[in-house]
Amino acid sequence: MTAPVVELRGVAKTYRMGSVTVSALRDVDLDVAAGDMVAITGPSGSGKSTLMNIVGCLDRPSQGSYVLAGRCVDGLADDALAETRNRSIGFVFQSFHLLSRLSALENVELPLVYRGMGVRRRRALACQALADVGLEDRMHHLPAQLSGGQQQRVAVARALAGRPSLLLADEPTGNLDSRAGRDVLALFQGLNDEGMTVVVVTHDPLVARHCRRILSVADGLIAGCAEVAAGERLLAAAAAPGGDRA
């Protein structure tokens, strides 16, 4: 595997709540190589959400440095971070976050709209992304006309449409039944096999087993790192991941 997509060095995050200072992350080093598929797990309060926000450029570390896809993002202003998210990261959220007034196609186009891309090009890319997730025949449906699994696949298409360096998923199966959850994870595995770098944040060990590596976070530190054997990944793909346990 080649140059890392995510490179965190000595990252810490502290929040001030009144007079008390809370350390959500303490001195985290993290490398995610291009083409890797990493699960970040941990109980709630462990700091995994904070880690995800920092990796996703939604939040800034209090200390340490972050190089995303070869570019240092420390000290970038809000709008510069927004552009970084737009170009380098594809988000998939637990609750899909599709805009209900827009069709599937328009939802997928949205990041490209903010990139300032012309109508024809972004439509072509969005159609391609929808085809990649197997929804080419649902392009003009509104989210409400789609099943949960289909909605999440639209969200994946939206994340992919901009050709990001990193696909960042936050509990992507949390709102799905087991069958739809398995489909989405299989989709991630397929994308990863084609070279996409994937980070999945989850509390569910069954979801985590779909990845190549599992990082467990506890008390603001990366407590452990485990490789998932290839056979186990296949097994995980065959078994049903937990969906509605959140």
Add this chain to the structure above:
Amino acid sequence: MNLWESLRMAVLAIRTSVLRSFLTALGIIIGVATVIIVVALGQGARAAVAQRVESLGTNLVIAFPSPGSGVQFTAGMARSLKGRVPDVTAAMPVFSGRGAAVVWHTQNTQASLQGVSPQWLSMRGAHLAAGSFITSQQLAGRSRVAVVGQTVLTNLGLSPATAVGRQIFVGGTAFTIEGVLQPLGAGVGGQSQDSIVLMPYTTSQDILHTAYPSELYFQVAQAKDAALVVGTLDMIFSHTYPRPNAVNVASQDQLLSTLSSVNRTLTLTLGSVAAVSLLVGGIGIMNIMLVSVVERTREIGLRKAIGARRRDVLRQFLIEAVLLSGGGGMIGVAFGALATHLGGLLLKTPMAVSPVSAAVGLSFALAVGVVFGMWPAAQASRLDPIMALRRD
């Protein structure tokens, strides 16, 4: 995100809840419509007043005792003042009374009575439709002859051709119809002038039970002399009646400018009230936009997460507010124009929407949208995407 995309998003948001958007813009709609109607009414009224003052006759100066002053004119004053004031070419006393019943056969109607002199026709610039006007002989002889207006005639079921020579009863006294007036239109105060019965002022004193004329009319040779004549008459009256302002003397120009300024003040006042209602409409928009920002927190969070910059979000919400206010403004202009047109038909006076008031109303509405949309839009643009996404 370019302007076109922001516009499309705003249209989509507004279209999603048409009723709510309409109610939000209602304040602006009413405000703009009111501005347009008030201005149109004001301008229509000004034009009507001008026309009525013109219809009073040519180069007239009118004197009448101030209400409550106790001053009483006499019929002879008209002639004596004409002799004393240069540039006055004609003068006459006018006796006005309350309305009286006018009866012909079984038909009856109500009309106002005026005692006048033979000069009335030329001084008022009026014309006869049939018959002849009151003569000096009839004036001297206290003849019971009447010249009637068109409305009276119509109400009695007579036509100009058949009316002359007929006998009618005015306030119980028999009169012979001598002539019929052509329509005069509305008077200075907007009242109809065609519901009128004219008679020699010598005769009218018996019918109206008064020996004192209510007004003196003076005709001036040239319009430019009117001010001088007014001044001279003022001086003479202030000598005769030493109390201040016992008599009002006014030329047509002064009458017109007084009435117009009253009119303008009224229009300005009502227009300002309408403008305030536009501000209130703006506050309504701000209120709903603030609610909308809260409701759409998750949407804003998602947009920011996938790459919307502050100015993208700001622009989206600002355009939505301006679209609401501008759309409201346009509906307001249409509604105001319609109401003005219908009002004109109803009041039977031509009323036109002034393009200036439409432009001012519309730009004011747009400005209100920008001003009152700015704060909610800024709120939206400052949302933290993490917090916004977490909101349920």
